[in-house]
Amino acid sequence: ILLETGSEYYYLFLSEGKYFRHQVNKQYKGNRPPTTLLWIKELKQLLKDKFLAESWEGVEADDAVAYKAEELKDEYDILICAMDKDVKGQVPGNHYNYRKLEYSTTTVAESELELHLTSLCGDSGDNIKALPGIGRVKALKLLKGAKNGLEMQVLALKAYQDYYKNPTQALHEYQKNYKQVRLMSTKDEFLDNVDYL
Numbered sequence: 001i002l003l004e005t006g007s008e009y010y011y012l013f014l015s016e017g018k019y020f021r022h023q024v025n026k027q028y029k030g031n032r033p034p035t036t037l038l039w040i041k042e043l044k045q046l047l048k049d050k051f052l053a054e055s056w057e058g059v060e061a062d063d064a065v066a067y068k069a070e071e072l073k074d075e076y077d078i079l080i081c082a083m084d085k086d087v088k089g090q091v092p093g094n095h096y097n098y099r100k101l102e103y104s105t106t107t108v109a110e111s112e113l114e115l116h117l118t119s120l121c122g123d124s125g126d127n128i129k130a131l132p133g134i135g136r137v138k139a140l141k142l143l144k145g146a147k148n149g150l151e152m153q154v155l156a157l158k159a160y161q162d163y164y165k166n167p168t169q170a171l172h173e174y175q176k177n178y179k180q181v182r183l184m185s186t187k188d189e190f191l192d193n194v195d196y197l
Helices: 041-051 063-070 086-089 108-123 134-145 150-166 167-181 189-197
Strands: 078-081 091-098 104-107
Touching: 063 086, 086 091, 086 104, 086 108, 108 134, 108 150, 108 167, 134 150, 150 167
Parallel strands: 078 091
Antiparallel strands: 091 104
16 A cells, blocks of 8 residues: 555554444444454454554544544645545545545545435444435435535434434434444544443
């Protein structure tokens, strides 16, 4: 990846163990079959020993990438190298998918839209349920006209309120999905994530 991108320095993050999202949804990623890869623990340890890979307790590599990109964005020319759709969708900046050998850019507006779309549509790959009756096309229509992330959030919450009728349940269900799909990008979130919900 360093050779392909002409990069000189890097941070490398791994996901390990359970994440704070398992506290919000006990079935988080529970629909995935067990890995068939052999020596996965040994390979992760090798990445730590030889390539200075890091894993942060309680959070996924996606969150660490989002946090580090936010922390360094004003000081360095960053290229985010990942094949994960959440990282590409939610982390603003320049991206490189090292599996497809593709470069792309995600704007702040695109990252906000992706976050709020997923909060409505869920993510079947991570076993996050959609708001019933909402698919991506309908979610796009619901969010149409919003000028920023806050307005999208208001519209997404309204969709939950329209479905659940009970305001307390609607807020709870919305927050539950939002917390699962949103990548954390600030230090306060990392310090506080365990006590959420």
